[in-house]
Amino acid sequence: MIDLTLIGIGTGNPDHLTAQARRAMAGADLILLPRKGSDKADLIDLRRTLCAGLEGPRIVEFDMPVRDGAAAYLGAVHDWHAAITALWRAEIEAHLPQGGSLALLVWGDPMLYDSTLRIARRLATSGMRLTIRVVPGITSIQALCAAHAIPLNPLGGAVTITTARMLRRHGWPQGATCVVVMLDDGTTLETLPPEGITVWWGAYLGxxxxxxxHGPLALAAPRIARLRAQLRARHGWIMDISLLKKDQTDA
Structure with missing residues (x-):
């Protein structure tokens, strides 16, 4: 039996790690750390920092498969998840042959636009005896609002969370006044009709x-696009998020 714990580690600040997360990490027999290539070395370095000083678990690094960016999106994602599932199984069989507790450190929180829970369910339905537990973490949405010192939702109103892909394909969500945009490639903000919209944006949060x-979308979107391109060129990768509000909403 494998006891798998998915641990939300926040958005890059070691102080985001909760006491519950620290206990779960310390109590694991094995922690698997994914390497995502030299251009994203910061991500594995952060995980190494979080694991430094742990005496109980064995720390093992593995190379993450790369999603086929040329194939149809959903099919490519399913194939990618299958490859990760097979890799997890191989690492578990190699390092926990008699069973035990395994921890995986998940950027932000496992419930929000992250596939770790889906991959864990694949593993559970593949014949491996597996229990799954989640330790929540600080999300990029929380970190963005904290960094700008703003509330997320309009007074008494709703929030729509979507991806840049969906926003480009379908436009502004019908009836929405407050929209969180995730997984952008840097081309989305300037495609929206900017009238009456304010944006709050953040990258490498924490x-x-x-x-x-932040500012009126008409002025801020070109500025953000330039800064985003500069940051991506400097660091080799970028994680960012935007909060868009129509001006009639209470910010």
Missing amino acids: MEAEALD
């Missing part, structure tokens, strides 16, 4: 490289 901007 990390030393944190960058913020």
Whole structure:
């Protein structure tokens, strides 16, 4: 039997790690750390920092498969998940042949636009005896609002959370006044009709490289696009998020 714990580690600041997360890490027999290539070395370095000083678990690193960016999106994602599932199984069989507790450190929180829970369910339905537990973490949405010192939702109103892909394909969600945009490739904000919209944007939230901007979308979107391109060129990768509000909402 494998006891799998998925641990939300926040958005890059070691102080985001909760006491519950620290206990779960310390109590694991094995922690698997994914390597995502030299251009994203910061991500594995952060996980190494979080694991430094742990005496109980064995720390094992593995190379993450790369999703086929040329194939149809959903099919490519399913194939990618299958490859990760097979890799997890191989690492578990190699390092926990008699069973035990395994921890995986998940950026932000496992419930929000992260596939770790889906991959864990694949593993559970593949014949491996597996229990799954989740330790929540600070999300990029929380970190963005904290960095700008703003509330997420309009007074008494709703929040729509979507991806940049969906926003480009379908436009502004019908009836929405407050929209969180995730997984952007840097091309989305300037495609929206900017009238009456304010944006709050952040990249590398919680990390030393944190960058913020906000303002009327017409003025801020080109500024953000330039800064985003500069940051991506400098670091080799970028994680960012935007909060868009129509001006009639209470910010």
